[in-house]
Amino acid sequence: MSLAEERPPGATRAVSAGARAREVAARVHTVEAPAEAPRYQGLVTRTIAFALDCAVINVVAIAVALAVGLAASVLDLPSGVEKGLVAVGGLAWFFWSAGYFVVSWATAGETPGDRLLHIRVCDADDFTVLSVRRSILRLVFLTLAAIPLFAGFLPILFDDRRRGLHDMLAGSVVVGTDSA
Amino acid sequence: MATVALRPVVGAVRLGGRAVEGATLATVDVVLGSRAATEIADRVVDSALVRHALTRALEGPLVEEIAREVVRHRVLERTTDAVLSGDAVDAIVERALEQGIVERAAGRVLDGPELERVVIAALESPAMERIVARAIDSRLVDEAVARLLESEDLWVVVEEIAQSPAVTDAITQQSMGFADQVADGVRMRSRNADAWIERAARRALRRPPAPLPPEAGEG
16 A cells, blocks of 8 residues: 555655645646757856846835935934934844845746846756855856955856856856747 | 672672682681591691701701891790799609609719719819818808817816727837837847857957857857
């Protein structure tokens, strides 16, 4: 008697539903491997997309900071509370910036800036969307690559798959999404 | 004296003449009423002689003479006046309306090519251009436009049209088309720049060109 036969009918249905859900999730989060050779994206295109994303992040952050600052000026809060608000604001900005990239890479595989430039971040081997963990790692490595005067991005110019240091460490590539 | 003596004779002669005249007329009436007279008239009318005479008369100056006389004596005017002054015209019109002649005539005019020709000729005529120009220049148009702009219904219609899905979709598509064009331009130039900067970097470091063909910039 197999394992499925030993289970009650309700448990069998639950297992089937779970398998079905995993199948659907895998299909949704899998980027279909391009039939043609992947078109790896270069430094300029990726820089433009990154700049657009930075603009989006900062415009939203500035708008929120303005609104909170105006409210704080009207409420005449004590200086201690204001310092606390600044600290919370800085923390919020950090999480907003990190979440923007991590959520975009781990869900759609592309940020709004990437979408405008028709590029996508994906796994270097099977071209699937990165997991949340690898997205976080990629963001950390990207930050590290920028620290030595952006030297970590120079390999994009020489690597055959146009990968930067953060791509190599996170096992990711950036490919084009539009047809050639 | 002799005149007096002849009076009975003269009276007798006159009486005799009247009798002869009456007898003659009675004879003529009998003759005209007879079948033979009818037959004779038919034969005469059907004869080649009458047709020949009629043809000659129509070919000759008689027709023109008759026409001149008709005009001179205002025969047509008098006849027309007599017809129009009576009830005949009303009766004719009434009969025509009852029998649907007006509808048939209107249908024939509308279906036929004559109306189209007339309308085209009218539209292409200089007179129509002048009429239209005068109409546009007239105060009537200004007044109509002013009233139209003052009417609430117009702005309701304009608002409805502006908010209609067709118009909003068209505006959205136009905006998206422009944004797509800009994005396409940015993509193309950025990929050209990718290829260019990679070639420059590889040349600077004396490295071989990239094995994979770069992006759209190089086709």
